[in-house]
Amino acid sequence: MTTMTFGAAINAGLRKSLENDPKVVLMGEDIGTLGGVFRITDGLQKDFGKHRVIDTPLAESGIMGTAVGLAYRGYRPVVEIQFDGFIYPAFDQIVCQVAKMHYRTRGAVTLPITIRVPFGGGIGSPEHHSESPEAYFTHTSGLRVVSVSNPQDAYTMVQQAISCNDPVLFFEPKRRYHDKGEVDLGIDPASAPDMGSAAVATPGTDVTLVTYGPLVKTARDAALAAADDGISIEVIDLRSLSPVDYSTVEASVRKTGRLVITHEAGQSGGVGAEVAASITERCFHYLESAPVRVTGFDIPYPYSKLEMHHLPDLDRILDGVDRALNRPNSLSGLEG
Amino acid sequence: MTTMTFGAAINAGLRKSLENDPKVVLMGEDIGTLGGVFRITDGLQKDFGKHRVIDTPLAESGIMGTAVGLAYRGYRPVVEIQFDGFIYPAFDQIVCQVAKMHYRTRGAVTLPITIRVPFGGGIGSPEHHSESPEAYFTHTSGLRVVSVSNPQDAYTMVQQAISCNDPVLFFEPKRRYHDKGEVDLGIDPASAPDMGSAAVATPGTDVTLVTYGPLVKTARDAALAAADDGISIEVIDLRSLSPVDYSTVEASVRKTGRLVITHEAGQSGGVGAEVAASITERCFHYLESAPVRVTGFDIPYPYSKLEMHHLPDLDRILDGVDRALNRPNSLSGLEG
Amino acid sequence: MITEHKGARHPGLVQLITPDGERVSHPEYDPWVQDVGDDQLVGLYTDMVIVRRIDTEATALQRQGELALWPPLLGQEAAQVGSARVVRTEDFIFSSYRENGVAWCRGVELPDIIRMWRGNAASGWDPYTVNMAAPQIIIGAQTLHATGYAMGIQFDGADTAAITYFGDGATSQGDVNEALVFAASFQVPVVFFCQNNHWAISEPVALQAHTRIADRAPGFGIPSMQVDGNDVLAVMAATRIAMDRARRGGGPTFIEAVTYRMGPHTTADDPTRYRDPNELEDWAAKDPLKRVKALLERKGLLTDQLLDEVEGKANDVARQLRKACVEMPDPAPSDVFRHVYSTPNTWLDRQEEHYSRYLASLGDPAAANQAEGATR
């Protein structure tokens, strides 16, 4: 076990992938000499060369489209989107090409492309630097979508994503890049839990709290705090957002009968809507209260002086937990 | 009352808007001389000139971005996206500019842009011509999203959308363009039911069937068929997908206790997920069974020889209704 | 007066065969086609006749309800055959939807040419068996794929090249311009082959480009050529020059092949709504097939025997095409779930299971079997 930051763990995972497979190439803006604006690719161009770690022109559709071409030729491109808000110029290439090529060609062409996206808020940035666009991609068939919440998963899952033959959106919670954790660098990604599986991050019995990415830490803190009040929260880290590992979530909800989902993205049509709808479908008779969503508001991501109001925090999550438990909460007395 | 096709009704609505407001301009590919590939803008360039009905270069981001500029200058652009699958190159301009400009400028700049999208399947077209991308936009704050299901609404709501100061995604069910209906051309859009409101398309008491756009007709047919079996379906035409008029849906579900949602888009993260989650939140204690979703599969839209398997039809909808009513259905005996 | 850089000088359209079939010499382009002897000329002619025959047959099949749609290439035979015939087997092609003539030259099987147009698949062939990607419907997207593929060629140190086909309308798309940026920056072996057929559905080329399309690329640092796209030899020469430069590490080249879409955009289109019939007449006089036929005639090669032979071949192909079309088996319902992912997917597996139960509940025996069997 090595103690390392989240960012360093991804760097180590990328390095492993570059070492293990000569077909792995990294592409993106400023990822070479600079090592990326978050330094996630620090040192990799120096060690692997300009053909393995490619500084590209400033054009996201261009990056994604050439990644498709490279994959057509047998490469495994790992694309870095500099910030979440800059993925949209590449949306057409992702939705119409990356997601559909395998279906289009009846399996003849695989596009093992990994798209790394530093996402989410909490770092005091201006517009377009704090978005949570994951639901656009979970609604896009042909893509797999994962999000990591801790250094160990970051290290392991980035390697699993790169070796997956399907395209993977890999969402990295940028505000956790400096968080430290224990990482087993010797782990074999092939024998580690699959990136498609959810994990019980904190076991509990009274209420199921589902989340992913940056809020896993917040949710676990909430569980700790709730324990003081005698409430036992089971925190589930989804890890995979498409497909969601419903068997793990179902098992928990059948036990607790209560479900809270929290994410930074806006509520309408977010991942929480899908989880709430699917779990209601699958566990209707086990549910003792309506699934509760504690999410960002349905607003453009706000300027930084207001972001703490937008982002679910420990207190808002616990308020949602109270709602699920029919305990006094901020909406007590409101009908519906 | 005049009998006219769906397409002719939109044409008439556009004509009215062009007549009433000199700032209204239509933009798109092939909308001028040709009158659009669906002939929705037929004759308008001839009558209003090349500065009011603009054939643009073949570049969707360019169309959307210049529409933003025109709106900045006080115009009301009405953009035609030729087919649903071609909206993605404009996604960045829609999500980052059209949706956010009002928020960005604290209300100083309004962008009254209407984006017309012929959407959905059922016309035997090749790839990219039959998509249902509405959920991408209902998950995007700052946009309003509507979908029309009949010629009268098409005529009225297109005018309401154009006069709305917020940007509106206007989804037109292309496979219904040739359907005929009665249209009151003398109606004043300002006094007609607001495009934000849902409509009870068929009243009923046993189960609420929520849909929009192309499937409203199918849902109403299903209600007719179910009536023969003594089942009373209340069909709700959402009309507005963002925001959803939940008061109308809630009132119905409180009465019926059962909810089925149907749309062509894939299930995961579709509009149905949001409606199911929100109605469960608001009506948990009224629900006698889990909300049921009858939707397209989570696949790229299939080639035309298979599209009838992908698209919900009358029988699949009735099977879903049976599920909601706990009557024998295709999933009977399956747990969960 | 302010002297400014207002546009590029250009040597003008390259032509090696006049509309009347006269072989005109061009010192710079001639060497690239000097190996094209009588046999090859006859071969090109044969290809062009067959390609036009495929087009006619497919159009008829569409009219008869056997194809859902068809994008005719009438008028563009020289541009497609001339270029495709000099692309080597190891090179890779990224085309749009109209390059059925290219597909023919590439050796794509007849049923595969029409598979997607019948609605039986989203694309027709396995790209790796013919080194030609699945046709692209999103305008311009494939130019980036070709550029990325060429980056791969460069990394591999291979002496092959990629070539991408797109239309005049496509030049307005951001993707095409980004492809030029990437290709120029990385100096990769890719050839941009633009068929300027004067129309993007109903929009004339003047709406897309304020100057010659061939002028675009030099502004990105990419050399370009403008050739008569109805002249099969000029197209061959230009394509060879470009492919040769690419293979030798000389970087990208842009070719504008000036041609004309003599038919509708697709079988769903009605060009009488927007096109001056005189314009069509002018271009009919420059028909690429007529032209090579006239050349053969001047050379004394256009015997009755040849005409019969070629017609016979074309008719055979048409017959095979029709047969392949009407006999093509329908896909199975469960195909709707195939190939979305290459790895198992729990969401989709569940939907497939539910759907096969649903079909079974309708009393479909095939589906009933499926519902009981494995789901993948």
Place this chain on the structure above:
Amino acid sequence: MITEHKGARHPGLVQLITPDGERVSHPEYDPWVQDVGDDQLVGLYTDMVIVRRIDTEATALQRQGELALWPPLLGQEAAQVGSARVVRTEDFIFSSYRENGVAWCRGVELPDIIRMWRGNAASGWDPYTVNMAAPQIIIGAQTLHATGYAMGIQFDGADTAAITYFGDGATSQGDVNEALVFAASFQVPVVFFCQNNHWAISEPVALQAHTRIADRAPGFGIPSMQVDGNDVLAVMAATRIAMDRARRGGGPTFIEAVTYRMGPHTTADDPTRYRDPNELEDWAAKDPLKRVKALLERKGLLTDQLLDEVEGKANDVARQLRKACVEMPDPAPSDVFRHVYSTPNTWLDRQEEHYSRYLASLGDPAAANQAEGATR
């Protein structure tokens, strides 16, 4: 040898003041600045000093935690002041995030210049009060807005123009190229002003453009100029030529102002990781401020009094800026819900109501009041 169209000839960089401050004559550009007398020269110098002072102060404020971020324009003062000073009040500007010098010339209030960088708003000013759009962070997007706005000018028959600022990196984006297509096709009154400051964060301009950036536009049929962007007079002349052409119905023009980003990309950047210090030194010798100062000196205008006066003005501006910054009131929590829509929205109203109840439940009295009052 094949004669091909390999790239455009160009007259080279336009310069009216040498790095040593010598005024060199240029028969074609001189007339456009012949009205610039001593007073105006002093005015330009003053603007440039102030703009640099704003930049320094804002950088300091960021270091002190008063601003979240700041994008320095150090080195680009001539490009920004020279161009902005000849844009008329009725013209409209669409810029990126680095044009704080342009904003200053436009009369944007000091607090409004820093509002968004402090995190107090998503943008600083009401675009219509200064005819300058909200700064654009999405690279290149604003070039299309300017083009669309110019379409509107054309429809209105007005004799004004739009101008858009963007960087060298931005030229790689599809949007910028599509803007060139639209501007050329419709021949609208828009000026593309590219500040080639040699860097896009850590990427040198050579990665974005294989040839001169000024060569790009002619390929789209748009005339272009390349000017020394550190020469305030050359920039003025070129911008006047372009704006004048636009206003007179002559269509779009592209200007490449060759300059250099002497600071980091933003205060969050560390250029020592990627930039050769010698390069910075070379450019320091061509500093735009030094240059105009040297010109003033040669003209005998650079008196101690002037220096004091200008320094005094700049210090005043800096003081005001600092005061405006530290005293800027924080937004109210409920502002998070404002201006998403201009019409009432049931979803959002509900979220606002719930959130104010939530805040009230935490015991926040302001919020409690709000929870009881109206929601909008």
